[in-house]
Amino acid sequence: MALDHAILVSLLEKPGSGYELARRFERSIGYFWTATHQQIYRVLKRMESDGWVDVRDVPQQGRPDKKEYSVAGPGRDALSTWLHEPIEPESVRHDLAVKIRGAAFDDPAALISEVQRHRQAHTERLAHYLAGEARDFGEPPESGPLDAERELQHAVLRGGIAYERMMIAWLDDVLATLGRFRAGQ
Amino acid sequence: MALDHAILVSLLEKPGSGYELARRFERSIGYFWTATHQQIYRVLKRMESDGWVDVRDVPQQGRPDKKEYSVAGPGRDALSTWLHEPIEPESVRHDLAVKIRGAAFDDPAALISEVQRHRQAHTERLAHYLAGEARDFGEPPESGPLDAERELQHAVLRGGIAYERMMIAWLDDVLATLGRFRAGQ
DNA sequence: TCTTGCTATGCAACGAGTTGCATAGCAAGA
DNA sequence: TCTTGCTATGCAACTCGTTGCATAGCAAGA
Numbered sequence: 001m002a003l004d005h006a007i008l009v010s011l012l013e014k015p016g017s018g019y020e021l022a023r024r025f026e027r028s029i030g031y032f033w034t035a036t037h038q039q040i041y042r043v044l045k046r047m048e049s050d051g052w053v054d055v056r057d058v059p060q061q062g063r064p065d066k067k068e069y070s071v072a073g074p075g076r077d078a079l080s081t082w083l084h085e086p087i088e089p090e091s092v093r094h095d096l097a098v099k100i101r102g103a104a105f106d107d108p109a110a111l112i113s114e115v116q117r118h119r120q121a122h123t124e125r126l127a128h129y130l131a132g133e134a135r136d137f138g139e140p141p142e143s144g145p146l147d148a149e150r151e152l153q154h155a156v157l158r159g160g161i162a163y164e165r166m167m168i169a170w171l172d173d174v175l176a177t178l179g180r181f182r183a184g185q
Numbered sequence: 186m187a188l189d190h191a192i193l194v195s196l197l198e199k200p201g202s203g204y205e206l207a208r209r210f211e212r213s214i215g216y217f218w219t220a221t222h223q224q225i226y227r228v229l230k231r232m233e234s235d236g237w238v239d240v241r242d243v244p245q246q247g248r249p250d251k252k253e254y255s256v257a258g259p260g261r262d263a264l265s266t267w268l269h270e271p272i273e274p275e276s277v278r279h280d281l282a283v284k285i286r287g288a289a290f291d292d293p294a295a296l297i298s299e300v301q302r303h304r305q306a307h308t309e310r311l312a313h314y315l316a317g318e319a320r321d322f323g324e325p326p327e328s329g330p331l332d333a334e335r336e337l338q339h340a341v342l343r344g345g346i347a348y349e350r351m352m353i354a355w356l357d358d359v360l361a362t363l364g365r366f367r368a369g370q
Numbered sequence: 371t372c373t374t375g376c377t378a379t380g381c382a383a384c385g386a387g388t389t390g391c392a393t394a395g396c397a398a399g400a
Numbered sequence: 401t402c403t404t405g406c407t408a409t410g411c412a413a414c415t416c417g418t419t420g421c422a423t424a425g426c427a428a429g430a
Contacts, residue, residue: 017378017379018378018379018380019378037380042380045380060378062377063376063378064378064379065378066377066378066379067379
């Protein structure tokens, strides 16, 4: 149930509403976690009733009011507890890999355009991450003490970048493999 | 609902029982999909009642009897239909990345041993995959026509290998970053 | 005025995945 | 004989995640 913890971390980085969290999960947090607004609202409600977060009604002008959530003591404790527990290396689920092995029993060449679509999506994500890296981590911080929040955010972003690069290289490999069945066989 | 399709692909590669499928999902299929025996039995039962798979009771000696499943016509059709549908590039969920960003609000150095554990697990998986590659794809096939099943299985395995290598490199990067907070700050 | 679109929150139903437990055959060794 | 351990299948309950829908404020433009 790490969605709870992902939300807590995001709220520690910056308090915000459910709607704002949902948009963060589409952007910066999106390279290591995804969630819909439904999940987020449901979890926020539960964490509120458990005293993990505080709520504050924030009137806005030009747009509907919002509820701003911030992490309360028990929420911080729950996060800390979780941080000190070991977790299992997560299991992978790649639909595309199922398709690739399944293509052997259908038409391998028919999969080429699908793999190209995925390659394109990963290329776009990589460009998005690289733009974010240049924007947020392009110049060194003002020679102050080590900023853990900034450094660790950057480390996670580098993970997203490495993942996308790996995927693009692998999909090129797959395309080359599929290409051999187009003319041959 | 790609578990259905993952099972169909596995049964096309080789018919087998629910128990055997569960073990394949711990091994070769495990590098792109995971499933417990509960999920597998449930899906097999549904696919059987939908006519996607055929069942055959197989008496065994020295161990309990088993039900051997194989793909029937409608199952093959369902797989083919799915193969020709576009799917979305899957979303990622990395608990460890949540922990890394969360560590900024706790003790970054305390995360080092956890990251090392994960690095160890990925190193073991990589060794497992490389051993499988040497065993199953070490020597070229007997100069026959291109074997799509074999080539595509190998391409997917190369993806697993690339993933583990990327993870190990990234975890080293993370460890270096965390190390800077041990003495400093 | 009406529609479109973004912000903002939420319910209800369903489907997928996890966990704990139960049963049973058979082999091997203490 | 009793326990341990692997093969083999399955139920029930629960949690998590997805999808469709609903409501509402407000701005901008047709």
